[in-house]
Amino acid sequence: MYDGINPESACGETCLNVLTSIECTAGYCPCGEHCRNQKFQKCEYARTKLFKTEGHGWGLLADEIIKLFLYVKAGQFIIEYCGEIISLEEAKQRSQNYEAQGIKDAYIISQSASCLIDATKKGSLARFINHSCQPNCETRKWVVLGETRVGIFAKKDISVGTELSYDYNYEWYGGATVRCLCGAANCSLFLGAKSRHFQEYSHVWEDGDDRYMAENIPLYGSDEDDHSMMMGGTEGSENKLEIGSSKRSSSVLPVAANSVDAKSFEAAKQVLEDTAKAFSLNFNIGTGSTSTKKSQHTSKGKAKVSGRKQVRDKSVTKLLVSKEAQAEVAEYEEIKNKATADLNSLYDEIRPAIEEGKWDSQEGGTTSVSEKWIDATCAKYEADFDFHFSIIKNFLCPKKPAGDEARSSAGGIARRN
Numbered sequence: 001m002y003d004g005i006n007p008e009s010a011c012g013e014t015c016l017n018v019l020t021s022i023e024c025t026a027g028y029c030p031c032g033e034h035c036r037n038q039k040f041q042k043c044e045y046a047r048t049k050l051f052k053t054e055g056h057g058w059g060l061l062a063d064e065i066i067k068l069f070l071y072v073k074a075g076q077f078i079i080e081y082c083g084e085i086i087s088l089e090e091a092k093q094r095s096q097n098y099e100a101q102g103i104k105d106a107y108i109i110s111q112s113a114s115c116l117i118d119a120t121k122k123g124s125l126a127r128f129i130n131h132s133c134q135p136n137c138e139t140r141k142w143v144v145l146g147e148t149r150v151g152i153f154a155k156k157d158i159s160v161g162t163e164l165s166y167d168y169n170y171e172w173y174g175g176a177t178v179r180c181l182c183g184a185a186n187c188s189l190f191l192g193a194k195s196r197h198f199q200e201y202s203h204v205w206e207d208g209d210d211r212y213m214a215e216n217i218p219l220y221g222s223d224e225d226d227h228s229m230m231m232g233g234t235e236g237s238e239n240k241l242e243i244g245s246s247k248r249s250s251s252v253l254p255v256a257a258n259s260v261d262a263k264s265f266e267a268a269k270q271v272l273e274d275t276a277k278a279f280s281l282n283f284n285i286g287t288g289s290t291s292t293k294k295s296q297h298t299s300k301g302k303a304k305v306s307g308r309k310q311v312r313d314k315s316v317t318k319l320l321v322s323k324e325a326q327a328e329v330a331e332y333e334e335i336k337n338k339a340t341a342d343l344n345s346l347y348d349e350i351r352p353a354i355e356e357g358k359w360d361s362q363e364g365g366t367t368s369v370s371e372k373w374i375d376a377t378c379a380k381y382e383a384d385f386d387f388h389f390s391i392i393k394n395f396l397c398p399k400k401p402a403g404d405e406a407r408s409s410a411g412g413i414a415r416r417n
């Protein structure tokens, strides 16, 4: 209670309302106008600024120092996540509609077990806060005048100009699956990977455009029911993708397979891509198998063209001076093309089962086919990797003889046998 001398005595950490995440009601709080527990009602937001991120649209950054004060154990309130309150059913419907309309960004988050907040068309600046697997903010639910409201709160001190982020995992009601670009060491790979909704509507991913949108391809299941998959970072499965099954939504992420290897390949490819960029080679290390596959078919049977820039392999190869280098690259290219063709033909083999929805049942999809899929995917990755590695190696070390060296250096990175 406000003591007249210390302003911090008004509705601080000892206030019963604050302790139970309930805002005080004006006219009822004994601290009167000194009450500091009406932040949602009074829109006492931190100063923030919109900015354009690299690769994932707009973001929001702190435009003032946001400091965690010891006496505000509840966390520093930054802004309310405003939007339309809708039911679960409505959220499902809207999310499908948004996807159909080509709206890539998802703005629906949970408010309670049965309600969600949709900030797609109406909302506050909080709708621009991006996800991070290592966030500086978090969402918190407060009861304000009898209703649950969601706020973004700082988890740590935040300096001016720092991007605000929170972990979507517990809130995510995404439309399409989106590859996470947060870059944190503990990244879960996909936005909301740990959320219930994600696990119910899991998808195969592709990097058909910069945001790695994916489509809904139901894949294999087994007798054991329950979680379809757990992504890296979930308890007991650190950085591993576990492929399991679910009768309701059995899915598999063929790219990541079921080991850390595929992730390491991804990381290695990223390094090479960055190297290429640094040397202005203007190529883009190829997408995984899924991309190739899905550039031809979508789950709805429609043709789909990848929006991503393709590697300009041919012109790059021509730039290589030595004949040996050109021959080596050509050899790896052939292997890569074969691995792509193998994967495509495997996909054609299993496609009828997928489209007829038999993939869950014994006659449709079996573990051995799934294993074949994983092997073919990894082989494609490996071939892609070798191909690009040989190009880069021959650029960087043109005089060195081609041959085993490329493979042995590359072999230091994860590889399936």
Ligand SMILES: C[S@@+](CC[C@H](N)C(=O)[O-])C[C@H]1O[C@@H](n2cnc3c(N)ncnc32)[C@H](O)[C@@H]1O
Pocket (backbone or CB within 6 Å): 055, 056, 057, 058, 059, 104, 105, 106, 107, 127, 128, 129, 130, 131, 132, 178, 179, 180, 181, 182, 191, 211
């Ligand atoms: C609530 S909006 C955030 C604001 C959004 N960037 C915009 O421009 O409006 C959520 C969407 O932003 C993108 N996004 C947010 N965090 C991301 C991340 N870490 N990696 C990739 N995309 C992200 C995704 O497209 C996601 O659906």
